[in-house]
Amino acid sequence: MKMKKLLSLVLTAAMTATLLAGCGNAEGSADVATTTDGSAVFKIGAIGPTTGSAAVYGTAVMNGAQIAVDEINAAGGINGMQIELNCQDDECDAEKSVNAYNTLTDWGMQALVGTTTSGCCVAVAAEAAADNTFLLTPSGSAVECIAYDNAFRVCFSDPNQGIASAQYIGQNGIASKVAVIYDSSDVYSSGIYEKFAAEAANQGIEIVAAEAFTADNKTDFSVQIQKAKDAGAELVFLPIYYTEASLILAQADQAGFKPMFFGCDGLDGILGVENFDITLAEDVMLLTPFAADAQDELTKKFVATYNEKFGETPNQFAADAYDAVYIIKAAAEKAGLAAGMSPSDVCDALVPVMTEITVDGLTGEGMTWSADGEPSKAPKAVKIKDGVYTAM
């Protein structure tokens, strides 16, 4: 009996050992940066939520990045290297995001497109900085996402959007009495709101009502709408995502409240909401870097490919990710990356050239970066007219 116990103990220990060792070996084999047919590869990782409540954003990023990778590979790759893309799910949880990042490190990732959401991005950026891995977040808009030297972003930062919105409203004299309805449990939304409120004072805009909701109760907005109405707001600023915005528009209409509505890039996608009467979105203004029905060649081609492959119209997250892959390509070509470089060497090579490149992408023409990682591109203000975006 004693022998048996001992034996089982030894066996368990051996099993655990092989389990752990197996993981270790995977790391070793990942160093060989070639595909099965022997050509050189460049490994790009992507992280975003593909399950859970924020799955729509993560999936868009994965799809957008995949399209860019397919296009680049078909055209010969980066400096002759084919790109390999590995997407990992983080469930929109910082802890899981770090796990996903570590998984990609084991896989041999040389550059990261991610993470999709701000909160996770802050945690992963700290890990990436410790490992010296190049990080380019398509949509992590919080300021802290790119606090480190190795981190850059494609989208606007939250403060930039808030300030730009206030300036746009103030300088064009659109309205002087503004109500804000925002999601206080969301980093993106409260980040924009804070900067908007700060800048509004400089622009002579009076914020007559600032009404918050949280992720736990985002279906009934009658209270917020009523308060905005009672305060006599001429314009309602909605720094939120389109799902909630579509409800607000519908409920405001029912309440007989017809102010102007103004939003940020989160509103992009509102015309695609199911069962939403798009006439309600008539005259809604939004600042967005990407409009799916823009008429330039690049956007048309991207939207067509996306539709064909995934059966839906891409949102700005997909566009940001698409651009992110092309930005890495531009930087990698400028830096003259060769096959088989370690992630740290890749990072050292890419960071200095990021400030030198100029990229024309879906989300802006002539995008450049400053050393702190912020992109410089002009926000496009669009107005919805007859169910389509029109430039203002």
Add this chain to the structure above:
Amino acid sequence: MKKLKTMNKNTKSNMITYLMVIVAYVIVQIFVVTGNMSSLMEGLLVPVCTYVILAVSLNLTVGILGELSLGHAGFMCVGAFASALFSLGMKDSIENDLLRFIIAIIIAAVSAALAGILVGIPVLRLKGDYLAIVTLAFGEIIKNFINAIYLGVDANGLHFSMKDTMDLGMGADGTVLIKGAQGITGTPKCSTFTIAVILILISLVIINNLVNSRTGRAVMSIRDNRIAAESVGINITKYKLIAFTISASLAGVAGALYAHNLSTLMATPKNFGYNMSIMILVFVVLGGIGNMRGSVIAAILLTLLPELLRGLADYRMLIYAIVLIFMMLFNWSPQFINFRKKMMAKIKKDKKAEKEA
């Protein structure tokens, strides 16, 4: 050797648990030092330890006290925020990382214990399903309350608001420490595997010793028969509160570990909501209610499982759920237990037959 034989059965079982943890620690350390550990595994070490502490501490409430608590993540949240706030505020004042972290852990334990007492006083008057529902509500309240806090510091001292950062009215030199839903950013990364394992051992020692003490027996007597316990003069509220508070404070310690492992800390439904509370409860139930060693093993396995299933991409959560169901059946279904017993008996019989032959 003789001492080992005369040792109390309970003590022996506890010693096996401690030894198991230490052996696991040594094996893992060997892998880390020799560089044979993948970064995924290395990154998972501290989270695994965090969940082990949570599972063990919840087992005190569920297994020993016999009350179903669904708000355990709330206490973890209190500990996480209290310790992260301290570490962030004292980043420059206390240079020694280890010292600062130890103080942070103590602060986490104390603040979570206070929260435990505050919640415990009204909640522990209830029992059964009612208690479960109320703890669930308190867990959510704690999370939502922390989501509404704005705290900043400038030359004039601390500023507090429940509205937004502008409402803090800080000077130009002010920094915002807690930013509402955006939580705390920039917590120093102090959690290490060694500290985490030491904390597991401390938690196990505290709980095991409590269970085998006079207090522990009083607590278990309440679980087994409340009326009988009351009739022999046991102060029900007092002993319930003791167990509940210790459980909460250990959850706070786990929170400190969690907070110092990531540079960002936000109270989302994912990490401090009821999902997490249920997750911890799953560890406890699967490992065996009242069985500390089982909790440790279940927490380790179930934390590693979804990460090891990453290869299955989108199907992994599905597979994870199926594995959970099977494990639950295997451990608890009467048919399975019968089947297991039969198989064991058969093996024993075969062995006997072999020996005789």
